[in-house]
Amino acid sequence: MIEVQHVTKRYGPVAAVSDVSFRVEAGQILGFLGPNGAGKTTTMRVLTGYLPPTEGTATVAGFDVLKDPIEVKRRTGYLPETPPLYPDMTVREYLTFVARINGLSAAERGNRLDQVMERTSVGDVADRHCGKLSKGYRQRVGLAQAILHNPDVLILDEPTAGLDPKQIIETRELIKELAGDHTIILSTHILPEVAQTCERVVIINKGRVVAEDSPDNLTGRLHGAVTVQLQVDTGGADPTAALHAVPGVAAVSVGEPGDEGRTIEIQSAQDVDIRRDLANAVVSNGWGLLEMRRARLSLEEIFLQLTTAEEPAGDGENAADEENAADEDLDEPAAATESADE
Amino acid sequence: MNNILAIAHRELRSYFVSPIAYVVVGLFALLYGYFYIASLAFMVQFSAQAGMFGGGPQTVNVNEFMIRPLLSNTAIILLFILPFLTARAYAEEKRSGTIELLLTSPLSDLEIILGKFLGALALFLLMLAVTAVHMGILFWYGDPELGSILTGYLGLALMGGSFIALGLLVSSATRNQVVAGVGTFSLLLLFWVLSWMSDSAGPTAGAILSYLSILEHFDDFSKGVVDTAHVAYYLSFIAFGLFLTAKSVDSERWRG
Numbered sequence: 027m028i029e030v031q032h033v034t035k036r037y038g039p040v041a042a043v044s045d046v047s048f049r050v051e052a053g054q055i056l057g058f059l060g061p062n063g064a065g066k067t068t069t070m071r072v073l074t075g076y077l078p079p080t081e082g083t084a085t086v087a088g089f090d091v092l093k094d095p096i097e098v099k100r101r102t103g104y105l106p107e108t109p110p111l112y113p114d115m116t117v118r119e120y121l122t123f124v125a126r127i128n129g130l131s132a133a134e135r136g137n138r139l140d141q142v143m144e145r146t147s148v149g150d151v152a153d154r155h156c157g158k159l160s161k162g163y164r165q166r167v168g169l170a171q172a173i174l175h176n177p178d179v180l181i182l183d184e185p186t187a188g189l190d191p192k193q194i195i196e197t198r199e200l201i202k203e204l205a206g207d208h209t210i211i212l213s214t215h216i217l218p219e220v221a222q223t224c225e226r227v228v229i230i231n232k233g234r235v236v237a238e239d240s241p242d243n244l245t246g247r248l249h250g251a252v253t254v255q256l257q258v259d260t261g262g263a264d265p266t267a268a269l270h271a272v273p274g275v276a277a278v279s280v281g282e283p284g285d286e287g288r289t290i291e292i293q294s295a296q297d298v299d300i301r302r303d304l305a306n307a308v309v310s311n312g313w314g315l316l317e318m319r320r321a322r323l324s325l326e327e328i329f330l331q332l333t334t335a336e337e338p339a340g341d342g343e344n345a346a347d348e349e350n351a352a353d354e355d356l357d358e359p360a361a362a363t364e365s366a367d368e
Numbered sequence: 369m370n371n372i373l374a375i376a377h378r379e380l381r382s383y384f385v386s387p388i389a390y391v392v393v394g395l396f397a398l399l400y401g402y403f404y405i406a407s408l409a410f411m412v413q414f415s416a417q418a419g420m421f422g423g424g425p426q427t428v429n430v431n432e433f434m435i436r437p438l439l440s441n442t443a444i445i446l447l448f449i450l451p452f453l454t455a456r457a458y459a460e461e462k463r464s465g466t467i468e469l470l471l472t473s474p475l476s477d478l479e480i481i482l483g484k485f486l487g488a489l490a491l492f493l494l495m496l497a498v499t500a501v502h503m504g505i506l507f508w509y510g511d512p513e514l515g516s517i518l519t520g521y522l523g524l525a526l527m528g529g530s531f532i533a534l535g536l537l538v539s540s541a542t543r544n545q546v547v548a549g550v551g552t553f554s555l556l557l558l559f560w561v562l563s564w565m566s567d568s569a570g571p572t573a574g575a576i577l578s579y580l581s582i583l584e585h586f587d588d589f590s591k592g593v594v595d596t597a598h599v600a601y602y603l604s605f606i607a608f609g610l611f612l613t614a615k616s617v618d619s620e621r622w623r624g
Contacts, residue, residue, distance in 0.1 A: 110469035126374040
């Protein structure tokens with residue numbers, strides 16, 4: 027549905043995005059993950075036909091963003107970081123306008139408007155001015171605007187930013203519901219969000235893709251050695267020696283005994299499953315095995331590992347800094363474009 | 369076409385939900401009313417003075433002594449007011465980020481520009497329509513010639529359209545409304561005073577300068593003459609202004 031090939035976007039000599047490639051299948055939710063200023067917004071703007079790529083090609087629903095921008099825009103719903111609302115229009119007037127410029131006929135509009143307002147639960151503010159809405163409602167009106175013309179592809183730039191926890195959960199549910207009929211790309215710098223909503227993750231840092239996989243594979247793939255955490259009641263004995271004797275164990279660290287026994291962390295050698303042998307060792311010593319689990323690196327750790335360890339060379343760094351400054355300036359949504367000029 | 373109208377409708381609406389339409393139309397009516405009364409007083413005084421030489425007050429030509437100077441003054445009022453009508457057109461959309469909505473909707477740049485142009489033009493024509501009241505009073509008490517009034521208004525409409533086209537261009541180049549307003553006003557002023565240099569600039573340069581001067585082309589309209597050269601000047605001014613606006617919007621994409 028969406029195919030991005032070697033896309034580079036330069037502002038003058040500065041590259042905000044370099045050589046980004048990925049694809050999204052129909053009906054999938056792709057999470058776009060990266061620190062502020064990594065180039066998420068720029069990539070999304072390229073996909074919506076708002077910014078032309080300097081190099082490379084991007085196609086949405088089979089249409090090239092550079093050659094057929096109108097066809098791409100017809101099939102894309104876009105929620106920018108700051109919802110693009112006209113403060114002097116009521117929600118209903120605003121959505122009617124959006125429906126009109128997206129080519130919905132007067133007959134189609136009425137029904138569709140009610141349907142979308144119900145789905146995004148903005149019905150009770152339908153006659154309020156957009157300028158007077160709370161952040162949560164603004165975001166939802168922005169989402170209503172994006173799905174109004176029932177596009178194939180939804181591109182959502184930080185859809186949950188600035189919402190309260192309840193609204194965040196509602197918005198995530200809504201996005202998951204939408205995934206059936208739409209292909210969705212959403213950007214975020216909140217990691218649990220990706221784990222909860224997305225089927226695939228693209229991690230981008232300083233304008234480059236540093237990883238692309240499913241959230242599960244990402245968490246599974248990255249750690250070399252497996253860490254196993256045990257909760258054992260040894261009844262006063264020190265288990266270190268006994269556990270070291272288990273084949274495949276590389277390191278053992280034993281915690282102080284407490285009410286629930288001791289917490290023991292054991293590192294295995296590369297790619298060896300030591301859990302069976304560990305359990306046997308504990309049981310044969312007559313200790314009580316209370317808990318055993320394989321500790322996985324959380325997405326946070328992977329993210330930090332990827333975005334700090336792999337330092338991309340060259341101009342990407344400048345781009346990230348440029349955008350970073352712009353991202354902080356929340357009052358000026360298009361500031362990224364200006365700072366790049368300077 | 370539907371897209372253009374949707375944009376134009378939104379533009380016009382936003383003028384009326386903000387104070388802009390009321391302030392601009394109201395102050396225009398005030399200034400126009402002032403010049404109307406001043407021209408009227410001038411004409412009455414002139415007619416009385418002329419009467420001193422003959423027997424009793426003379427009838428003077430209303431078109432020549434009142435309406436022509438009034439319309440010339442109106443052109444100057446527009447020069448001051450219209451830049452502030454178009455200042456927000458692009459600048460405000462860029463500042464608030466709504467430009468992203470327009471540029472990611474299935475609209476061509478030209479449709480957006482024409483929509484904005486028509487929206488501002490509609491408000492401007494409404495502004496002119498207010499003065500039909502003043503003209504009506506002249507017809508009630510006097511006997512002015514309708515033809516030259518209509519050509520005068522055609523001239524005003526064309527000239528106002530040119531002001532709006534230039535205003536859109538300047539607004540598309542900035543995100544600051546004050547910069548857009550002052551920039552447009554200064555450029556229009558420059559286009560007006562270009563002809564002042566024409567006498568001292570030598571024959572060829574002088575002719576070019578006076579040709580470019582935006583108010584120079586208006587005189588004939590207020591005299592009741594529709595010269596296609598002047599119509600062509602204003603229409604090409606508008607077309608060129610809108611064309612450059614399209615280029616300005618497009619170049620922003622590449623600059624980012």
